[in-house]
Amino acid sequence: MQELFSQIESLLFVSNKPLTLKQLVKFTDSNEADIKQALQQLASDRLERGVVLLDAPDGYQLATNSANSEIVKNFLNADLREGLTEATVEVLAIIGYRQPISKAEIEAIRGVNSQYSLRALLMRGLIEKIPNPNDARGSLYQVTTEFLQHMGITSVEELPDFAELVAKIQLPETPQINSEVAAEGLDTNSEVAVIEISEEDLE
């Protein structure tokens, strides 16, 4: 087991791309369960080190600890990756918590066409498209190691639990719709306005 652990670390060290479980199985000639266990150990051992293990759907990769972002960036003479726009961060949050997820599901949640944001995220490598196992024609989206690097986390497991994060956002005790209360806010003119607009806009 210690040998496998060491082998995996070496492979990850020389690779400049995420390694998949499948690749690790092939090159170490070991079974998935053992490799997963070794990877888990590697990830927890490295959590506070200068080089951490990223674990994303597209594979495993060693990367610098995001706590050292500034000095590494300066050494590489690189810029930090550009910030995200409102639209892309919304889409990213949905994918981050619901992956793998289809475009249709993303759009159902946002209530708006999300083609542009998805394309922008794909181009930046923050998400990737995989075939939908349940629908040969469709695709699903998931985050990548590039996403983890951008956000400075090592795995989506590090994100707060969704239910806890949104705990305070709940539907109020829904009272049955009450015509008196609802009608309070209306004056007679506004009713006419609504009818007028509805005819024009909905035809």
Next chain:
Amino acid sequence: MTQIKIQQFEGPLDLLLSLIEQQQLDITQISLAHVTEQFLGYVKELEKIDATQIADYLGIAAKLLVIKSKAILPSLEVESLDEEPEEDLTEKLLRYKQFKEAAKYFKQLDARGLQSFTRTRVFSERINFWPDPAVTSGTLRTSIGAVLDSLKELDNLPKAKIKEAISIQEKIQTLQTKLSGQIETKMSDLIKNAKNKEEVIITFLALLELIKQRMFSVNQNELFTDITITQYTVSETEPQEAEPENNDII
């Protein structure tokens, strides 16, 4: 995309949510009925700015109108629409709001500017091509020859040229300017510089049209001799029509 007022919103749900929150309301059917007019007002504005987004907004607008109609007429039964639009919409809004909250968290992560880096690709480590030991200058020569041949084939693909088209309309105009500057013109001069048969035909058709419009007249002394084109004058070609006019004046 230009960002004007309405387009600060990430879609209809975002707009609806902010309308409700502006009034410090909870997400309920009542508050939805409350902000319906404002929502429709925005949609009307949006329609002028960017019609491509309108479909997403109209779907929500339709749901809002059902909710509002129900609020005004509690006895109203809407059958054709999908069941319980208000339930549907409040849930949709809630779910959207939750993900907006998650997005807020992501935005914070993003704003920390703490990023990690992986090993970058170094080209010198990556050169893993070397020629096969069997390669000689002869084989290289044959290979490059084969590549060049295949390029030649690509080059020999059938070609088609787009022919210059001359419209009768254009020809009429050029003829008109040309002819009106001269007392008489020979047909042979007009077609002397014609590039092809089509142009000769077009010139002739244009000339016929000008004759029909009574702008020029033509004269040919014998069959197959040159045609002379002159300005149209009333007295010369149609004296019988011109004369009564003169009589009237006298």
